[in-house]
Amino acid sequence: MLCIAPLVFLIVQWLIASVGAINCAPSSQSFTIKTSQDVSDIITCATFTGNVVVAADGPEEVSLDGVTAISGNLDVENVAQLRSLSSQTLTTVSSFTLNNLPKLAHLSFPSLANVSSIKWYALPALEDADVTPGKVNSEVDEISIFNTSISNLDWISWPLGSLLNLTSNANLQSFAVTYGEINPGSTLVFSDNAAFRNLTVSQLTGIYGALQVSENPELKSLDFAVLQTIGGYVQLSGDYVNLSMSALNQVNGALNVASTGDISDLCNDLDQKASSHILNGHYDCTANSQKNPTSPSASATTSIAMPTTTATDRPPADGNNGDLSSAAKIAMGVLIPLVAIVSSFLTCLCLRRRLRSKVREIEKNVEERSDSTEPSESNTGNSEPKELESIGTRVEIGIGHEIQELQAEEQARELDAIHGKSELETPITPLTPAGSWWSGHSDTPLVRHELPA
Numbered sequence: 001m002l003c004i005a006p007l008v009f010l011i012v013q014w015l016i017a018s019v020g021a022i023n024c025a026p027s028s029q030s031f032t033i034k035t036s037q038d039v040s041d042i043i044t045c046a047t048f049t050g051n052v053v054v055a056a057d058g059p060e061e062v063s064l065d066g067v068t069a070i071s072g073n074l075d076v077e078n079v080a081q082l083r084s085l086s087s088q089t090l091t092t093v094s095s096f097t098l099n100n101l102p103k104l105a106h107l108s109f110p111s112l113a114n115v116s117s118i119k120w121y122a123l124p125a126l127e128d129a130d131v132t133p134g135k136v137n138s139e140v141d142e143i144s145i146f147n148t149s150i151s152n153l154d155w156i157s158w159p160l161g162s163l164l165n166l167t168s169n170a171n172l173q174s175f176a177v178t179y180g181e182i183n184p185g186s187t188l189v190f191s192d193n194a195a196f197r198n199l200t201v202s203q204l205t206g207i208y209g210a211l212q213v214s215e216n217p218e219l220k221s222l223d224f225a226v227l228q229t230i231g232g233y234v235q236l237s238g239d240y241v242n243l244s245m246s247a248l249n250q251v252n253g254a255l256n257v258a259s260t261g262d263i264s265d266l267c268n269d270l271d272q273k274a275s276s277h278i279l280n281g282h283y284d285c286t287a288n289s290q291k292n293p294t295s296p297s298a299s300a301t302t303s304i305a306m307p308t309t310t311a312t313d314r315p316p317a318d319g320n321n322g323d324l325s326s327a328a329k330i331a332m333g334v335l336i337p338l339v340a341i342v343s344s345f346l347t348c349l350c351l352r353r354r355l356r357s358k359v360r361e362i363e364k365n366v367e368e369r370s371d372s373t374e375p376s377e378s379n380t381g382n383s384e385p386k387e388l389e390s391i392g393t394r395v396e397i398g399i400g401h402e403i404q405e406l407q408a409e410e411q412a413r414e415l416d417a418i419h420g421k422s423e424l425e426t427p428i429t430p431l432t433p434a435g436s437w438w439s440g441h442s443d444t445p446l447v448r449h450e451l452p453a
């Protein structure tokens, strides 16, 4: 019996050695999981020094129970068969990337606490991520989650160092900003989330970084109940009907609001506060951005504007500008002689072509002219379509036709209680708050309120 003991000890030693066979700090700085045996191997490392990657032809299930820290990144991309990824023990990882995992439906990291960035992209089957609210510490620099089916992200409850970007998550319905300030350098983006209907911003007192909320068709209402200061940048666009910033008194950066719905309450409120010097700073506020300014709801003054469009393939939408008549007259004055010239040289194909391009140039100029006119001069525009139709040349038909289309669209929309996306919707230029606020800003066709400092 006594001589068996050392033998058992040796066997146990050998077993431990073979189980822990992998190097937990490989010189390659990386471990690639290809098989379930690789999973069994890596979970013997409580701390892995380096990156952990799952190969494209990796297993259906990867469970990293046993690993508490990965010094580098956990990087899982383009794994066609992966259905489940989890670790009950992992607390620390530098960057956590999931990208293009068409079958991933189960994601569970309940111990996750220390992570610098989370980037989850293209996860169509993922409806839920099991991350413990309150556990992830506040040193996270970036969380970008886009093109997933995740419905709940309530565990993200602290201000991000640089970026929170929640874009194209079709099942996400609500999110609450549970802190008082968006810090300088920090950007929050909520964009193109089809079911997104409830963004809670009622705790924000100051926005010193950036907030961009755009293209969430179901989001109708935002109540910035205690927001006093915008020191950075705020861009809100969409189909809002109820926006309020009742406590706002300082805009040191920029506030840019445009809604296809009627937010004239907000625009009027801002105007009033500005004129009584309660609000200092500068803002753009556009209500009914797709509606015809001659409709009754557009009776308010400068805060309601028919925006011009920036896309090159669109006709000028502001056919009702007062300046259009002079622009059109100039166009006619130039075009009619040109048409005469063209017809007298019809036999020469080359010359005809050259003149055609000239006509196009002039048409373009006319469009640019009408684009640059002031929306506030829009009162005389009503009779323009008829006037133009009666002339019947190419340019005028173009403009008159578009106006009719706009009016038809407008009526259809009014009959239709549902404000779906329409072809005429102004293309919303997503701003990249990091660098191009002002270039994006200058493209935005809004009425600008310049306020005394």
Ligand SMILES: *[C@@H]1O[C@H](CO)[C@@H](O)[C@H](O)[C@H]1NC(C)=O
Pocket: 071, 092, 093, 094, 114, 115, 137
């Ligand atoms: C987070 O992990 C890093 C190493 O990846 C470490 O330096 C840091 O102390 C950890 N922070 C906390 C709060 O655990």
Ligand SMILES: *[C@@H]1O[C@H](CO)[C@@H](O)[C@H](O)[C@H]1NC(C)=O
Pocket: 100, 101, 102, 122, 123, 124, 147, 168
């Ligand atoms: C979203 O994910 C799906 C499936 O992975 C992909 O086909 C699609 O191109 C992605 N769309 C975007 C905008 O990334």
Ligand SMILES: *[C@@H]1O[C@H](CO)[C@@H](O)[C@H](O)[C@H]1NC(C)=O
Pocket: 174, 175, 176, 198, 199, 200
């Ligand atoms: C929106 O969410 C907040 C908290 O996240 C909740 O208190 C509120 O009732 C929700 N509102 C609606 C209309 O669902």
Ligand SMILES: *[C@@H]1O[C@H](CO)[C@@H](O)[C@H](O)[C@H]1NC(C)=O
Pocket: 221, 223, 242, 244
């Ligand atoms: C607009 O929002 C305010 C504040 O959240 C709310 O009290 C009010 O009922 C809302 N009005 C409409 C028409 O939704």
Ligand SMILES: *[C@@H]1O[C@H](CO)[C@@H](O)[C@H](O)[C@H]1NC(C)=O
Pocket: 144, 146, 163, 165, 166, 167, 187, 189, 431, 432, 433, 434
């Ligand atoms: C947010 O994510 C979307 C989708 O990837 C991207 O197009 C957009 O540029 C991002 N915004 C910022 C500010 O990074």
